Amino acid sequence: MKDLLPNRFIILLSLLTLIYWQASAQFEHIINKTHAERYTVIRQFIGLHLNTADTIESFKSIQKLREVAIKAKDEDLILESDLLLMLQKSQIRKESPRTLIHGIREVIKKGEDANNLQIQIRARMLLRHLYWYQTKNYELAFEQYLKIYPLLKKTTGKEFPEKAYTLTQIGEAYYFFADFRNAVRFCREALTVEVIEDHRGVHNTAMNTIGLCFVKQGRLDSADVYFERILANVGINDYAVWKGIAQGGLGLTNYLRGNYDKAMPLLKSNVDQALIIGDPDQAAKSLTLMSDIYFRTNRISMAAETMVRARESVRRSGLLKPLEQLYQIFGKVYATQGNLLLTNAYLDSANHIKDQLANEFNSIQMLRATEKAQLQSHRAALERVAAEKQIKTLERNILLILMVLLIVVLFYFYKTHYYKVREKQRIINDQLIKAEQELTFSTLQLEEFRRSISEKNLLVEELSARYGINVSEETRQELQKSTILTDEQWEYFRGLFEKIHSGYLHRLREKLPGLTPAETRFMALAKLNLTYKEMASTLGISVQSVRVIRHRIRKKLNIPEEADLNTVVETI
Template sequence: MKKQFLFLILLLFALKSTAKSTVSDQQKQAVESLLAQAKEFAKAGKLLPYIETAIKALNLANEANYDEGKAKSGSYIAEGLVTAGLFKEGLKQLDRIETTDYYKNEIFMQSQALLIRGRAYGELNLNQQALRVLRLQQGLIKKLTGEQQVKSYQFNYEHLSVVFQRMGQLDSMQKYTELQLANLKVFQEKDAAMRYQIVYENLGKLYVDRGDFAKAQQYLDKSLELMKKYKIPVVLNTYGTLGLLEKKRGNLKKAAAFYEESLARKRAAGSRIGMKNSYRALADFYRTTGLDKAKTDHYEMAFSRLNDSLENENRAVVDQVLSMILKLKDQESDTKVSKSVTVSVIILAVLIIAIAFFVWRVRHNRRLLGQKEEELQETETINRELTEQIGENKFNNLIDLAKSNNPEFLTLFAELYPQFIQALKALDPNIRTTELEFCAMAFLNFSTKNIAEYTFVTVRAVQVRKNRLRKKLEIPSDADFNTWMRGLAEKV
C-alpha cells in the first residue's frame, strides 16, 4: 500500500511539472527588460507606451508563469490605468496582483499596491476609503528599510496631504506636507532638489490659502532658489502661486507678471496641461480684477481651444488603453481554456491520491491501535507483577517520584530493586547516577515520550541517550530496550 501511495505522489508531481513549466533566466530577463523600458516611458511622461509595454511584460510573464513578473507588470498597468482615469480597471488589476505569491511575500509590493489603491480612491473622491488605505500602507512601510522606506513615506505623505486638501482640512494637509520635508532630510539637498522644490511650493500655496503671507513668501523664495541653483527644468506652480500671493496682497501688476511668467515657463517645458491651467488662471485673474478685458477674452479662447484638444486626446488615449485591456483579457481567457484539461487531470490525480491515502491511513491506524493495546496490556502485566513483589503503596510512591523527577526516585528504586542496580554496576562499575535513573525508568517500562516528559528533555535527547547506553552496555540493536532491562533483572 505504501508503494502505491508513493507512486501516486510521484505521478502528481509529474503532472504538476507538465502544467507548470520552470521559468528560464532568458524569460526572466525578457520580462525585466520590458519593465525597465516601461519605467523610462513613465519618466518621460509617455503614458500610452508605458501601459502598452507593461502589458507586453505581463503577457510574457503569464506565458512563462513567472510570478514576480506578473506582480510587477500588473502594478505598472494598475498605476497607468489610474493615471489615465480608468479607476475601475486599475482596481481590478490590483485585485489580480494580490493573488500572486510574490505580492503575498513582498512587503514593498504590498505597500505600492496600497498606494495606487489609495490614489484611485482619492481621485474618485472616496476620501475616507483613501485615508484608510494610505494609513494601512504606513503600517507596512514601518517594516521596510533604507531608501525603499524613505521614498515610500514620501509618496504616502504626499498623497495624504492631497486627500486632506480636497477635504479642506488644512491642518492635516500642513502636517503631512511638513512630514514630507522632514523625511527628505536624510538626503543631500542636491540629490533630492526637485522633491524639496515641490514641497516648498506646496507649503507656499498652503500658507497663501491660510493668509500667512510672510511664511508663504519664505517657502516660495526657497522654491525659486532651488530652481535657479539646480536648474530644475519643469516648474508648474511656483510662479502661479506667487501670482496668487501678490493678488491677495493687492499688488495686481506684480501678480499679472507672475501669472504671465508661469505661462511662459510651462510653454518652454512643453506642459500642455500646465498651459491650460495657466490660461484658466489668467482669464479668471483679468476678469475678476477688471484690468484688461481683451486679455480676458484672449485667455478664455486659448483655454477653450486647448481644453477641447486635450479632451479629444484624452479620449483617444482612453480608447486605446481600453482596447489593450480587452486584448489582455482575451489572452487570459485563452490561457485559462488551454490549462483546463491539465487542471482536470491534476484534480483527478489528487482525488485518487486522497482516496488511496485515506484507505492506507485507516489500515495503518488499525495496526497502531493493535500495537498500543498490546503494549498497554504488557505494561499493566508488568506493573501488576511489580506491585505484587513490593506492595502497592511503595510502587505507587516510586512511580510518583519518577513522574515528578524527584531526586529520591533512585534512592527508593535502589531499595526496592537492589539486584537490578547491582547488575548494572557489574556491567559498568563507572556507570553514572543519571544513567542509573534512566535505566530504572526503562525497567519500569516508561516509554520514550514518558521519559522525555518526566525529565524535561526532548524525545530526541532520550533516543540519543538510549543509543549511547546500547553501545555502553552492549545491548543488541534488535532487542527492545525496556525488555532488555527487565530481562537483566530476571537474570540476577
C-alpha cells in the first residue's frame, strides 16, 4: 500500500505536466511575437473560445493563455489576455456596464503604462462599443474615437492590421449622425491603409460608406465611382456579397436619376444576392425601389406583387426605414384599384413612420447634443477645478518662493551680522592681543628700567666700598648722574608706567591735587617698590630728601608715622 502512493503521485504529476505542456504548446508559436504576427491566431482563439455560451471553458482558456504568457514573460501577451477577459465578460458573462467600464479602463491604463498602442486602441474600441450599444452614450463613444485616432496615426497597417477597419468604423459612426463630411474623411483615410488578405473587404465597406454619403448629398456621379470601385475590388470568396452590394448602390443612383431600365436589373441582382446570403435588409430596400419602379412604369400588378415581397423582407429585417416608402407605394397601388380606405390607411402609416423616424433621429441628435453639452460642461468643470488647483498650486509655489526668499534674506542678514560681529570681535581680539603685547613689552621695559637703576646703585656702592677714597668724586658723580631721570626719560618712564598701571597718576592727582612733581615721582617709584636709595639715585637727591618728601606726603594724606605708606600707595 505504501508503495502505491508514490506511484499515484508520480502519475498525477505526469498528467498535470502533460496538460500544462499541451497548453504551452498550443500558444508556443505566438509567444514573444508582435501583434501582427499573432493576429490570425488571436482571431481564431476569439472565434473558438469567446463565441460560445460556455462561460467556464472560455474563462479557463483565457487563464491558460495568461499563465503561458506570464511564464514566458511576454508582457504584450499578458495584456492580450487581460483584454480578452474583458471581451469575455462583455460578450458571454454580460456583466454590468459600470463593472465593464472600470475593467476596460484598467486595461487601457496598463496599455498606456507599457506604451502598447494596439492594446490601447482595441481596449478603447471595446469601450466605445459599450458606450454606443449598451449605455447609448454616443458622445462618450465619439470621445473614444477622438482618443483612438491620434494612436492610429502612430502605427501602420502592417503593425496594426485593424487600422483600416477602425478608421472605417469611425466613418460609419459619423454617417449614422449624418455628418457626411467626416464620414467621407475617415473612410478615405482607411482606403490609404494597407490591409491583409482577410481584411480586403474593409476597403469595400469604406467605399460603400463613401458612396452612400455622396448619395445623401445628391452627388450621384461621385457615388457611382465608388460603387464601381467595389466591383473592381471583389475577390473569389467575397465576390457574390460585394457584387450584390455594389449593384444595389448603382441601382439606387440610377433609380434616383429616373433611369429605371438601368436600375431594375441592378436591383434584381442585389435582391438575388441578398436572399442567397440571408440579408433581408438589402432585399427589403431593393424590393421597395423595384415596386416603386413598377408603379411608375404603370406595371401595377408587378408593383403589387413586389411590394408584398418587400414587406416580408422588412418584417424579417425589423427595419422601419423601408416601410416609409413601401407604405406610400401600397397607398398608390390601392389608389389605382379604387380602394380609398386602404390608400388612406397606408399613406397615414407612411406619414406616421416618417414622423417616427424623424423624431427618433432628432431624439438621437438631441441626445448627442445634450451629451456633448454635458460633456463640455463636465470638461469645463474639470478645467475649472484644474485651474483652481493650478492657482492654488501657483499660490503655494509663490508662498514657498517668498518663504525661501525670506529665509535667504534672513540668512544673508544673519551671515552679514555674524561676519560683522566676528570681524568686530577679531578687531577687539587683535587690539587685546596688541594691548597685551604692549603691556608685556612695557612691563619688561619698566622692569628693565628698575633693574638698571638698582644695578647702577649697587655698582656705585661697590666701587665706593671697594676703593673708598681711591674713587674720585667726579667718577662717583658721573655714575650717579647716569641713574637720574631726565625730563625726557621721565616722560618715557611715565608712558611705560601708565600702560602698566593705567590711570594711577590720574587717580593720584584727583586724591592729592597739591602734589609737587617730585612727590608725584616719589609715589610712582614707590609703586614700583624701589628702595629709598634707588629713589634718591633716580631722582638725583639724597636719601634724606626722599624721607622729607615721604614725610610731606604723609601729612597731606593725614597718615600717622606708624602707618605703612606702601599700603596707601597700593590702594590708589
